Amino acid sequence: MKFSFTLLLLLSMQLVFGQSMTYESRILDVSGIPIPGATVTELGTSNVAISDQDGRFRISSSKQNLTLRISFIGFETQDVVINDGVLKKEIKLLESTESLEEFVVTALGVERQRQSLSSAVTTIGARELSDVPQTNLINSLSGQVAGVQITNGSSGVGSSSRIIIRGENSISGNNQALIVIDGVPIINEQITSDLFNDGANIQEVDFGNGAAEINPDDIESITILKGPGSAALYGARAANGVVLITTKKGRKKQGIGVTTSSLLTFDGLLTLPDYQNEYGGGSNGQYSFQNGIGAGVNDGGISSYGPRLNQGLLIAQFDSPSVDINGNPVRAGDVISRRRPDGTFTAITPTPWIARPDNVRDFFRTGVTSQNNIAVTSGNEKGGARIAYSNLRNEGILPNTDLKRDGLALSINQALTEKFRVDLFTNFINSRSDNRPNLGYGYENVMYGFNWTGRNFDISSLRDYWQAGQVGIQHFDFNYLWLTNPYLTLFENTNSFVKNRVLGNLALTYDFTNKLSLRVRTGIDNSSDSRAFRRAFSTNRRVFGGYREDDVRLFEMNSDILLTYSDQFNSDWLYSVSAGANRLDQNINYSYTEANQLALPGIYTIENSRVPLRGSSQIFDKRINSVYAFGNFSYRSVLFIDLTLRNDWSSTLPAENNSFAYYSGGLSYVLSKGLPLPKSISNATVRFNVASVGNDTNPYQLNNTFQFNQNYGSFTRVTNGTVLNNPNLKPERLNSLEAGMAFGLWRDRIQTDIAVFQNTSINQIIGRPISTASGFSNIIENGGEVRTRGLEASVQALMFERGAFSWSLEANFTTYRSVVTELPEGVDQYVTGEASVFRGAGGSNSVFYIARKNGRIGDMYGSGFQEFEGQTIFGSNGLPIQDGRLRLLGNYNPDFFVGLTNQFRYKKLQLGFVFDWRQGGTIVSRTKALGSTSGVLKETLEGRETGVVGQGVMNVGTPENPQYVPNTTVVPASSFYNNFFDRGNEASALYDASYLKLRQLSLYYDLPQQWVNSIGFNYIKVGFVGSNLLLFTENPHFDPELNAMQGRNLTYGVEDMSYPSTRSFGFSIKTEF
Incomplete structure (x- = not known):
């Protein structure tokens, strides 16, 4: 037993x-x-x-x-x-302590040891991107990387973003960084067009740029190659730096893993103009509505200098009760039904004349954005695969605006044999919207209308936006001369699009030996974008409405081959050398067809046109063939030497000048290994880099061709254009110098990186004005030089750690200055761009970006008033006197910008936040100018009852012998503000563009592991997230970060009736099982 x-x-x-x-x-x-x-x-x-x-x-x-x-x-x-x-x-x-063990992805997707690099490189990991997920990937970099400046459009979710690395180097060219995914460049341009080309009716729509469509949850890391030295291997397009995006891959582990993430955020108004609420619509203290075009008392105007509000007055207004000619109840603004055969109108019952302090705020709604991601990974000892689906759903703060996006990403990395490896990434993206809002100065932007809307008007009364009995034919409003009902604008005058995009790459790698390998790779970026623009009957300046269809197709293919050999000369010297070739093929195909007037209301088709159709088609093809070689040499892992050489042949340049070479050379020396240093210094590296890179131009800048114009009767008309092309163009050349130092203290508890740089850009490709007697207004030629000098620094520090609590901090600082050191012979200035009130109007309605010798890139010029010793000169009528010349308004670039990131952790709780500080720069505000002219802004209250005396001087002498004394002439407030803030006087509407933002906030908690495992999960993380929660700026009316848009570009330093920026907060959950 x-x-x-x-x-x-x-x-x-x-x-x-x-x-x-x-x-x-x-x-x-x-x-x-x-x-x-x-x-x-x-x-x-x-x-x-x-x-x-x-x-x-x-x-x-x-x-x-x-x-x-x-x-x-x-x-x-x-x-x-x-x-x-x-x-x-x-x-x-x-x-x-051997920091050489840290590898980063560099040009062409090659991994390098960080300390071996001779130029500055910064990497942002998946955690930084996912803590507060952004709908636009580029916005995730705001405040996080030294030397990188992000600016945004004002359309909310889906807006374009611009990324500038170390300042602007080109006077007239593209200064944006190149975006590269898994080693292959993509298209980041926005192709847009002028809507209904009728002077003041031109209004832009921001459909977003290419990088905005990449799902941040599919990204493993983003590496910023800041200088030409680190980016030279990408050729002409990388002169402004490179953003390298590395996607997530399957892991080499057995089994299947599933990760999910969901984010729900709510968007509220962060900024709104500071309106006055003491005086209503009208002029000279009087107003009474009759028909909105002048039959009443000042009801044809749109100023806010009418009767004082909240005084017990009863006044006829557009939404006051009335009856039609048959005695049926209608609103006063239903003027067609109120008009008698003899031209008179039925009577209106006056209603209280009271302030509506929240009439604009209440027009907006709470925006809602949801982002959902699910990814399935699998793998074995030879590789892995990942397939992921994502969706984004957004309802904007503006009624009837939205954005929807779905994405499907597939990644496979597999070793087929011991020597042969395949890497595949492909991404299908479908983006669409029923309506994207219009931007800029004009009636199609509702913010423009609100700057003319009296503080007594109840905007919610406009929701029923058709007049009684006039559905589809005549809208309902308080003014029919100048404005369009904002609800009609957003619900009927829509700008929709559907875009399908496929991007990806396939790489085949064969290892002949453990020293010699060959990689062949092809990548594509192919998109088709269909847009439709509807304009209803009775739209302001478009009585018969209109309809337009745009078709935008973008295609780019990059194919490259790279042979790499790695070995050592002896036990001290190691080396790796590579040689390869690349071909870039790019095609942009844009066309539109427009029915400028509709035959029947509400039928939006090209066939429903009452006038001959208008249309255009443009095709841009470009090819660059390239060869390149580079070598990396290491001596005892202490001294590193980098050498690169590339030559491009561009189709956009003439045959005799289309070949241009790039080179870069640099060295890095690890002081902590080569020299005896104090024990507190755990590592220290110095580096130096010199590079020279080229830059080509856009297609079809060499020879002039005829362009089709609107027919003259039955005859086809062609024109020669206004720009004289140049068959002898040379490539731009950018020469750069960079020196830097990185060091770590106390076992790298503190890590610092400092860099100084100089970029000198020569042979600028610009359009120089010439005599119009030549038949042209400008000629394309080489000339000019820009020098950019700057300093950037970053620090990472483990500030405190005790037990389960830790606090880490990251900070970065950047300052740079771009100066025009030379212009072509005989040229004293070059207008690089224009931000006009009415596109093409020019003159005093514009802000001009002008490059002058010894001036700065970003200098803005505009009109102003005559001055004496810095004081404005007023005429005998008490109004300021314009001086009729362009003056320097300021520069849109900041003096410096700073980012500050904090991370706190206690057990399973994590708190993080990012501050973004921009100091300096000037912004011209059209909201300020227009809101002051109309009288809706709070600062126009001064002098309403007593009149205004302008601060400045007046001439009591003669023009030949002036005698200036303080101005004492009293002017009615409406006259003073109308003149002082007239849109022809840009100098009166300037603000300091400085701001401090709480850019991101996140609070996460890891649910208890035992409970999580009990329900079948590996982990569950829940959190609260926020974006743009706080803004500190001297500007009371708008967010100085938001920029206007004209054509396909954001217009810097100009705010043009921008929509309110938003603060977002919401909830996130992440899981794995």
Whole structure:
């Protein structure tokens, strides 16, 4: 019996110890940040696990006593001993004092050791991108990277963003950085067109640029190659720096993993003009509505200098009760039904003349944005795969505006044999909207209308936007001369689009030996964008409405081949050399067809045109063939030398000048290895880089061709254009110098990187004005030089750590200045651009961007008043005197900008926030000018009852012998503000563009692991997130970060009736199972 019992006990113990046990833990860095992708190996076996994006891993073993080896690039390898089946819940890795272990992705997708780089490179990881997910990937970089400046449009979700790295180097060319995904460039341009080309009716629509469509949840990291030295291998398009996007891949681990993330945010108004609420619509203190075109008392005007509000007055207004000619109840604004055959109108019952302080605020709604992502990964020892679906749904703050986006991404990386590897990434994106809002100065932008809307008008009364009995024919409004009902604008005059885009790349790599490899890669970016623009009957200046269809097709293919050989000369010298070739083919195909007037209301088709159709088609083709070579040399891992050489042949330049070479050379020296340094310095590196890169131009700048124009009767007309092209153009050339230093203190608890740089751009391709007697107004030619000098610095610090609490900080600082050092011979200035009230109007209605010798890129010029010793000169009538010349208004570039990121962690709780500070720069505000002219802004209250005396001087002498004394002439407030803030006087509407923003805020909590595992998940993280929660600026009316848009470009330094910026807050949940 005892023997049997003993035998049974032994068998039971054998069964127990023979069972596999699962060990779980979480891998963190010293500040408590999860480390995804760390390798966990059971020593003495082939048993391997990989940590997930939250740092967690699971590994199974039949042993209770074993050792796990934890390793990850940039951290010291750690062996963790398990005794009696007990594994600690958290494993913290120390950052390697050998910082050379940290690798970053560089040009052409080549991984390099960070300390070996001779120019500045910054990497943003998946965590920084996902803590507060942005609908536009580029906006995730705001405040996070030294040397990088992000600016935005004002259309809300889906707006374009512009990324400038280390300032602007080209007087008239494209200064944006190149966007590259997994080593292959993509198209980041926005192709737009003037709507209904009728002078003042031209209003832009921001459909977003290419980078805005990339789903941040599919991104593993973003690397910024800041200088031409690090970007030279990408050729002409990379003269302004490169944004390298690395997508997420499948992991080399067994089994299937599923991750999900959901974000729901709510958008409210962050800014709104500071309106006055003491005086209503009208002029000279009087107003009474009759028909909105002048039959009443001042009801044809749209100023706000009418009777005082809240004084118990009863006044006829557009929404006051009335009757039609048959005695049926209608609104006063239903003027067609109120008009008698003799031209008189039925009577109106006056209503209280009271302030509507929230009439504009209440027009907007709470915007709602949802983002959902699900990704499935699988893998084995030879590779992995990832497939992900994402969707975005947005309802904008403006009624009836939206954006929808769906994406499907597939990534496969697989070793087919020991020598042959395949990497595939493809992404299908469908974006669409039923309506994108119009921008700019004019009636199609509702903010323009609100600047003319009296503070007594109840805007909600306009929701029923058709006049009684006139549905589809005549809209309902308080003024029929100048404005369009804002609800009609947003619900009937829509700008819709449907865009399908496919981008991706396929790379095949073959390792001939462990020293020699060959990679062949092809990538495409192909999109088709269909747009439709509707304009209803009775739209202001468009009585018969209109309809237009645009078709925009973009295609780009990049194919390259790269042969790489790595070896060593001896035990001290290592090297890697590569040679390759690239072909870029780019095609832009744009066409439109327009029915400028509709035959029947409400039928929006091209066929429903009452006038001959208008249309145009443009095709732009470009090809660049390239060869390149580069080498990296290392001496004892202390001294590193980089050399690159590339030559491009561009189809946009003449045959004799279409070949241009680039080169860069640099060195990096690791002081902490080569010299004895104090123990407090854990690593230190100095670097230097010199580079020279070229830049071509747009297609078809060489020879003049005839352009079709509107027919003259039955005859076809062609014109020669206004620009004289140049068959002898040369490529622009950008020469750069950079020096920098990076060092870490106290085992890298503090890490700092400092860089100084100089970029000199010569052979600028510009359009120089010439005599119109030549038949042209400008000629394309080379000339001019721009020099940009700057300083950037960044610091990362583990500020405090004790127990389960840690605080880490990142800060960056940037300042630069771009100066025009030369212009073509005989040219004293060059107008690089224009931001006019009415596109093409020019003259005093414009802000001009002018390059003058020793001036700065970004200098803005406009009209102003005559001055004496800095004081405005007023005439005898008490009104300011315009001086009829252009003056320097300011420069739109900041003096410097700073980003500050904080991360706090306590056990399972994580708090992070980002501040973004811009100091300096000037912005011209059309909201300020127009709102002051109309009288709706608060600052126009001064002098309403007593009149205004302008601050300045007046001439009591003669023009030949002036004698200036203080101005004492009193002028009625409406006359003074109408003249002083007239749109022809840009100098009166200037603001300092400085601001400080709480850019991002996130608070996350990891749910208890035991409970999470009990319901079948690996982890669940929930959080609160916010964007643009606080804004500090001297400007009371708008967000100085938002910029106007004209044509396809954001217009910097000019605010043109911008929509309110928004603060967003919401909730996030992330899971893995």
